[in-house]
Amino acid sequence: MPLIQETDYGTPVSKAEKTVTLTIDGVKVTVPEGTSLMRAAVDAGIQVPKLCATDSVAAFGSCRLCLVEIKGRNGTPASCTTPVAEGIEVSTQTERLKQIRRGVMELYISDHPLDCLTCAANGDCELQDMAGAVGLREVRYGYAGENHLDAAKDESNPYFTFDPSKCIVCSRCVRACEEVQGTFALTIDGRGFASHVSAGIDQDFIESECVSCGACVQACPTATLMEKSVIDIGQPEHSVVTTCAYCGVGCSFKAEMRGTEVVRMVPYKDGKANHGHSCVKGRFAWGYATHRDRILNPMVREKISDPWREVSWDEAIGHVASEFKRIQAKYGRTAVGGITSSRCTNEETYLVQKLIRAGFGNNNVDTCARVCHSPTGYGLKETFGTSAGTQDFDSVTEAEVVLIIGANPTDAHPVFASQMKRRLRAGAKLIVLDPRRIDLVRMPHVEASHHLQLKPGTNVALITALAHVIVTEGLADEAFVRERCDWDEFQDWAAFVAEARNSPEAVSAITGVPADAIRAAARLYATGGNAAIYYGLGVTEHSQGTTMVMGMANLAMATGNIGRRGVGVNPLRGQNNVQGACDMGSFPHEFTGYRHISDDVTRATFEALWGVTLDAEPGLRIPNMLDAAVDGSFKAIYIQGEDIAQSDPDTQHVVAGLENMECVVVQDLFLNETANFAHVFLPGSTFLEKDGTFTNAERRIGRVRKVMPSRSGMADWEITVAISNAMGFPMHYAHPSEIMDEIAELTPTFAGVSYDKLDALGSVQWPCNEAAPEGTPIMHIDHFVRGKGHFVITEYVPTDERTGPRFPLLLTTGRILSQYNVGAQTRRTDNVVWHHEDLLEIHPHDAEQRGVRDGDWVRLQSRAGGTSLRAKITERVAPGVVYTTFHHPETQANVVTTEFSDWATNCPEYKVTAVQVSPSNGPTEWQSRYQGISEHNRHIADAAE
Amino acid sequence: MSPDRLIYMANQIGKYFESQHRQNAVDGIADHLRKFWDPSMRRTISAYAKNGGEGLDPVVLQAVRALSGVGPT
Ligand code: SF4
Ligand code: SF4
Ligand code: SF4
């Protein structure tokens, strides 16, 4: 593909339905009312010169380059700020306009360094383009006068530079930071000649509130804000559209390339999840792909204490197959299993579950979604009939009330958060349910109407209390419920929630949230117009995670907030392909499309196509596999792109399970923590090195396109194919598109999906089939997938994880913007400048009681284990609650988490652990010992050894 | 697999189904175990139930017995 040059329409699109017809340079054009003359001109095929306008932000009208003349009107209005009017005749090129434009350009250029030939933006600079467009031939003012040519560069951000000598003070960056990103980090300070762009209060970028999303860099028409990678490498020459491999927003990007080298990632305007925006991870943190820590050769060893031995692909694959066969012969068919990855493509996860079900002959397959969103699958399927969010992201633009529960979108789903913040700035109301004061509770131009700061572990009590208010105050939407849901079940449920023990006044003692705040929030949700729920792991990672998911679904059904735009129940998925991994049959009890393996009709279709008999019994889940390994009945595991030794709870138990196995196969980019216990390491490929698809949190299937050859020689799907062939279950695929064709053939909700369709439409949201050939943005419109909506009684069952004299505080966990999950990728990029260690947030009151000062090392101890990290004293957490992230292996936060899990799905209870915090001198004994083992077990033998 | 963990999990499941008004708890629990527990886990808990099933909540015990074909007591 050549370099994709997207059209810049100069100003945002108008959504008006009424149209207006006008004439521009003799060309008749019809556009929506409210469109700017500049944008209408682009529609007519005419580019009006411009500098301060770009279509990602509202017009400002400062540069005076885009002037036009309108017949019968005086003056020369700016085309970017002048709306169209019926019947007007506009001229964009007259002698007068040319003179004015040249004059404007002359002034700009007289204060601009003339180093175009050596400038990094050479060839990609709008100032340069405009000088050409207006025919600027001389600058009469000379450079002797006062100018900004010596202004100092700010290179503090690791990914871009700010060179004020090149700035034309067009304020596109300032507006992008406000309107696109919603961070308000930039301002234009000073007036006239002294006016300049300032980050924070005249700070360096790195010290300001800037979150490094790059929107300003993308908006800047000159080389002032510039990617360092472009400065280093030069301008790209071709681009390929692909999908970000970090989070569940699934942003679409142009990978801009020189040969096989990525020059920069630019968010794609046509991307339906991100509309041309991105966050720091997707745009900048791709350096891990070429990091020196990447393992590029397969490796094998007898014992985990041996050094790794590099071997050929043939030897490694042969070894895996013979070990798995040996172990099955010795310990039985069910003594082996595998784990699919939410970081890999749909096609790759599909193949791993196929290998396990058909090649290994059992259903011991699970996926990392077990530890995050498995309750979503169960809960939404039970209530609505389908295991997925109900809306597209754009639906939030029509929400009047946004209810965020246990999610922190500005950190974990930043691009969707930007869209949400835009809606909130436009007047939608916000309710936050979270034990911690997340940024959205109060930030520039956004303030939550209610923050219900509940005690960790009391979600279900609180959601039932909200329902109590809705039912007892007569706020339920009875007409909706009668038409769409099971009326008898509703009445049962209503009677249950109406019980006095579920009233806000009674529940207040459990949750710590004042009754009147619960009442006010419930009233707002029920009566504030379109109300939409967005939730995250703060809902699911509890012993009652599934019950809470169903509690939210109850609330949406009772108030009729489901089945149209602006409403719904929406999981914000952590990893890029959690949705896809679940859709692809990664759970031990389900085929693709969430169909139970005991269903004979479904199983028969798989058996017919795969040519084998399949087991009709559910297999082991990850925690069950580990339990079975500790017991000695589970002996070998194939782990695709997943680091269970770091991401799963109760690390010491995980380690014991892994150590007990005879063959642990890890397929990953890096020697991760799990690889410390592996016998075979198969080097995987990054998303830049393979073809496939990811499915984001709004069920959107987007293409991943190969931009460079695989550095290890094999894409992950090819590795699985090779193992399967060696195991004696041959797979024949020449390209991932053929795998998708098989998925479509076997899965009713994917029946209409093909690579051709994805190429044509860009992306598509499942269900995509005959009934919905272009996909389904909003679900459950006329009826629920299951038929009638199902109300579920949500009895609050307190977790057995309780505080007491030994462990008086509650620990809850989360993530931050610049790092991604276990951090294997982001820790290998410059993103570490924002977060180089995990910190323990603790309330000043609790800190003072323990004699802990900000920055001190503290020991964090639960009944499962202990770890040490530094303390950060903050009022974001309530007294009695502490909080940390889990991005760094040195912290080993999961040494502390316990074996408690969700009743329905075994999703671990990460969000509630009773702990004690005490001053400490540094890492714990376990941390030091683990560090030692880890270093030893990572050793790779020299060829001569 | 050690029964302790399974007993804990089964009782947790039991609590949910006991609170549902419109579904028979025993059926609900048994159905859940059939759908989500691998046969070796079901065998272990069934064997445990046969030997008295100490620690299993009464409805859970019934459900586990129904599962193994022993029938509710
Ligand atoms: S990188 Fe993003 S947050 Fe930082 S100044 Fe630019 S637009 Fe604002
Ligand atoms: S930094 Fe770029 S976008 Fe910002 S005012 Fe200067 S030239 Fe315009
Ligand atoms: S990490 Fe998420 S929000 Fe950021 S660019 Fe990637 S997909 Fe978009």
Ligand code: FES
């Ligand atoms: S582009 Fe219209 S005034 Fe700058």
